[in-house]
Amino acid sequence: DIQMTQSPSPLSASVGDRVTINCRASQTISTSLNWYQQKPGKAPKLLIYAASSLQSGVPSRFGGSGSGTDFALTISSLQPEDFATYYCQHSYSHPLSFGGGTKVEVK
Amino acid sequence: QVQLVQSGAEEKKPGASVKVSCKASGYTFIDYYIHWVRQAPGQGLEWMGRINSNSGGRDYVQKFHGRITMTRDTSISTAYMELSSLRYDDTAVYYCARETNTWLDYWGQGTLVTVSS
Numbered sequence: 001d002i003q004m005t006q007s008p009s010p011l012s013a014s015v016g017d018r019v020t021i022n023c024r025a026s027q028t029i030s031t032s033l034n035w036y037q038q039k040p041g042k043a044p045k046l047l048i049y050a051a052s053s054l055q056s057g058v059p060s061r062f063g064g065s066g067s068g069t070d071f072a073l074t075i076s077s078l079q080p081e082d083f084a085t086y087y088c089q090h091s092y093s094h095p096l097s098f099g100g101g102t103k104v105e106v107k
Numbered sequence: 108q109v110q111l112v113q114s115g116a117e118e119k120k121p122g123a124s125v126k127v128s129c130k131a132s133g134y135t136f137i138d139y140y141i142h143w144v145r146q147a148p149g150q151g152l153e154w155m156g157r158i159n160s161n162s163g164g165r166d167y168v169q170k171f172h173g174r175i176t177m178t179r180d181t182s183i184s185t186a187y188m189e190l191s192s193l194r195y196d197d198t199a200v201y202y203c204a205r206e207t208n209t210w211l212d213y214w215g216q217g218t219l220v221t222v223s224s
Contacts, residue, residue: 034210036152043202043214044144044152055212087152091209095168096142098152 002026002090006099012107019075021102023088028068032092035064035073038101039084047086048073078104109133111141111203111215118221124191127218129203136184137161140206143177143188145199146217153199157206158186193222 003026013019023033031051036044046055048064051071061076075082083106088099114128129141142157156167158177165177176189186203201218204211 032209036211038152043217044204044211045214046210046212049208049210049212089152089154089211094166096154098144098154101151 001095002029002092002097004088004090004097004099006086006088006102009101010103010105012105013078014107015078015080017078017107019078019082019104021073021086021088021104023066023071023073023099025069025071025090025092029090029092031067032090033064033066033071034089034091035062036087036089037082037084038087044087075104109205109213111205111213113201113203113215113218116219116221118223119193120224121193121195121222123193123222124189125193125220126187126189127201127203127220129186129188129215131184131186131205134205136179137181141177141179141186142204142206142211144202144204144211146202147196147199150199155188155201160186190220193220195222198222 005024007022033051035048038044047058047062052064063074065072085101085103087101110132112130117125119125137160140157143155145153158165174191179186198221203215205213
């Protein structure tokens with residue numbers, strides 16, 4: 001089974017900061033990597049699919065990069081509504097799995 | 108618009124079973140897989156498996172084999188997840204989600220299942 005490891009956690013940041021969250025797969029997964037945002041009491045929301053494609057309706061300040069085993073989610077200028085927990089998830093093979101999550105909190 | 112609406116919260120005793128429903132609307136139900144993901148209190152997301160809404164074919168995570176059953180009723184565009192022999196550590200919010208290609212693009216609102224004596 002493929003294990004997903006996220007860092008850092010938590011991540012302390014301020015509004016306007018450029019923020020990067022990292023995700024590493026235990027084996028190569030090509031670009032089969034997706035990112036989700038979750039706010040307390042809510043369902044996860046798809047932000048990025050296939051490593052770097054922006055889901056419709058998601059602000060362009062969100063970006064994804066990487067391939068193979070190392071991936072990153074970048075928020076170019078953190079907004080107040082971006083304080084949340086972010087999860088990576090591989091879709092390379094079954095079973096699917098998620099990273100442990102990165103909580104972006106106020107510095 | 109695409110919507111997945113799940114059934115309400117459940118409280119069950121250890122050893123019992125729970126069946127959670129997920130009603131889809133706004134798209135052709137049989138064209139997409141439905142996945143189930145759970146989240147224990149204060150914890151991360153755990154993938155449980157998926158069902159092919161057309162054929163009914165299923166993929167389950169090994170740890171749930173023997174306890175989990177995913178079904179669907181295409182006549183009412185609804186998927187179901189039944190978990191049996193409930194344990195205290197099955198207490199979690201259970202989500203259904205639609206798969207597009209290989210990503211989960213729409214999610215239900217979640218169903219809290221509490222296992223308590």
